[in-house]
Amino acid sequence: MINLAPDQQLDARRRKLAPHFILGVNDEMRIMKEEIFGPFLPIKPYREAAEVIAYVNGHDRPLAFYPFTNDKRLAQRYITEILSGSVGINEAIVQVGQHDLPFGGVGASGMGHYHGYEGFLTFSKLRPIFRQGSFSAIQAFLQPPYGKRAKTVLDFMFSLRG
Numbered sequence: 241m242i243n244l245a246p247d248q249q250l251d252a253r254r255r256k257l258a259p260h261f262i263l264g265v266n267d268e269m270r271i272m273k274e275e276i277f278g279p280f281l282p283i284k285p286y287r288e289a290a291e292v293i294a295y296v297n298g299h300d301r302p303l304a305f306y307p308f309t310n311d312k313r314l315a316q317r318y319i320t321e322i323l324s325g326s327v328g329i330n331e332a333i334v335q336v337g338q339h340d341l342p343f344g345g346v347g348a349s350g351m352g353h354y355h356g357y358e359g360f361l362t363f364s365k366l367r368p369i370f371r372q373g374s375f376s377a378i379q380a381f382l383q384p385p386y387g388k389r390a391k392t393v394l395d396f397m398f399s400l401r402g
Contacts, residue, residue: 241260241261241262241263242260242261242263243258243259243260244258244259244260244261245258245259246258257278257279258279259279259280259281260279260280260281261281261282261283262280262281262282262283263283265282265283265284269282272284275303289314289317289318292318292322293317293318293321293322296322296324297321297322297323301323301324301325302324302325303324303325303326304324304325304326304327304328304332304335304336305318305322305324305325305326305327305328306327306328306329306331306332307327307329307330308330309329309330310330315329326341
C-alpha cells in the first residue's frame with residue numbers, strides 16, 4: 241500500500257484518510273469484490289490491452305469505466321470491446337457532473353440513466369393504452385361468438401390452400 245499523502249494524518253473522528261494505491265491485489269481480496277467508496281485505488285498490472293478487455297468483461301459490468309491513455313485507438317478499442325455504464329477518457333470525476341450527459345450503469349451496477357432527457361425517461365413510467373372502437377371489421381371476424389359469416393370466411397380461406 242502506498243500512501244499518496246504521507247503528511248496527512250488519519251483522522252477517524254472526521255473520517256479523513258489519505259488516498260492510497262493498493263498493490264499486489266488479487267480477485268479474492270475484499271477490495272476487488274466490492275465497490276470502493278473511499279480513497280483507495282487497487283493497481284492490477286497487465287501487459288496487453290486484450291488482458292484488460294478479458295478481465296473487465298469476465299466480471300460484472302462496471303457502473304463506469306475510466307481508461308487513461310493518450311492512444312486514441314486504444315481508447316476506442318476499450319469503448320468498443322468493453323460493456324460498461326458511463327465512460328470517462330482520461331478523467332474520473334468531471335464526466336459524472338455533466339448534467340446533460342446521461343450517467344448510469346448496466347447489469348449488476350444498475351439499469352437506466354439519470355441526468356438530462358434520458359434521466360427523465362428512466363424515472364418516468366410510460367403507460368400505453370389501446371382502445372378498440374365500437375366496430376372493427378377485423379374484430380367481427382376474429383372474436384367469438386363465431387357465426388355463419390366467420391365459418392364462410394374460414395371455409396373460403398381453407399379452399400385457397402389448394
